[in-house]
Amino acid sequence: MFIGNIIGVLVAICCSYGLYFSYNNTGDVALWFSKQTVCEVQDYRTQIVSEDPLLVYVENFVSQTEVSQLLNIGKTRYSPSKLSTGTSGDAYRSSQSAGLPPSEPPVSCVGSRALSLMESFTDASDEFGIPQLVTYKPGQQYKLHYDWFQESMRYKDGRLCNRVTSIFVFLEADCTGGETYFPRVVPTASSLIDDGKAIQNGSFEGIMFKPIPGNALFWVNLPDNRIGDERVLHGGLPVHNGTKTGMNIWPLRCEP
Numbered sequence: 001m002f003i004g005n006i007i008g009v010l011v012a013i014c015c016s017y018g019l020y021f022s023y024n025n026t027g028d029v030a031l032w033f034s035k036q037t038v039c040e041v042q043d044y045r046t047q048i049v050s051e052d053p054l055l056v057y058v059e060n061f062v063s064q065t066e067v068s069q070l071l072n073i074g075k076t077r078y079s080p081s082k083l084s085t086g087t088s089g090d091a092y093r094s095s096q097s098a099g100l101p102p103s104e105p106p107v108s109c110v111g112s113r114a115l116s117l118m119e120s121f122t123d124a125s126d127e128f129g130i131p132q133l134v135t136y137k138p139g140q141q142y143k144l145h146y147d148w149f150q151e152s153m154r155y156k157d158g159r160l161c162n163r164v165t166s167i168f169v170f171l172e173a174d175c176t177g178g179e180t181y182f183p184r185v186v187p188t189a190s191s192l193i194d195d196g197k198a199i200q201n202g203s204f205e206g207i208m209f210k211p212i213p214g215n216a217l218f219w220v221n222l223p224d225n226r227i228g229d230e231r232v233l234h235g236g237l238p239v240h241n242g243t244k245t246g247m248n249i250w251p252l253r254c255e256p
């Protein structure tokens, strides 16, 4: 079901100092906008996969130019991905991850675009943390997990925070396998499946999304601002051949 009310037509032509400071005026989010940045206009299109839990497919969220630039910024920064427990090198999450500098274009542009998309889910006490690239080689995966923490994490300023929403953007999909799988989400429309962008059939529960560069998934982790939603359990299925790379954006809901 393509819907009119959230067809996204981005208007962030030019992000200048302070334009988005009403979202947040302290902490990391200020870094998103600490440089004068001219951003590409990006016409993206949203499609609701499931209303409850809210899971939205975002087509053309990031341009091919931005994809190349993001991959380039990340390429020297990779290290083994960590689990929320802080452990790395675990078979549960066998990918490599790279934190991205939030103020460097196009990271800042994609960040402001994400803020625009998520405006109704964020508030002034939120933090945006560090966007993260995650890359998978054959055999690598991220088994089923929640992005929200069972116990809120202590932010650097001492506040307790949890991941209120997630955006996962597919950047590189020169691979077979590597679908993003939500076993507990029942799609309310079939067009993504008909288009071959998602897979749903009787052999498994839920829905899986094929990695397609530039497209993204957006979902809500903390629907009532406090309790993590167990229905947004998801994982990155093993890559069979080639390379898959994505970008995580995880706004943090912090206690005021």
Ligand SMILES: O=C(O)CCC(=O)C(=O)O
Binding pocket: 134, 142, 147, 168, 178, 179, 180, 181, 234, 235, 236, 237, 246, 248
């Ligand atoms: O690789 C994927 O498809 C999903 C990645 C993910 O869920 C994560 O990094 O938290």
Ligand SMILES: [Fe+2]
Binding pocket: 145, 146, 147, 234
């Ligand atoms: Fe995840």
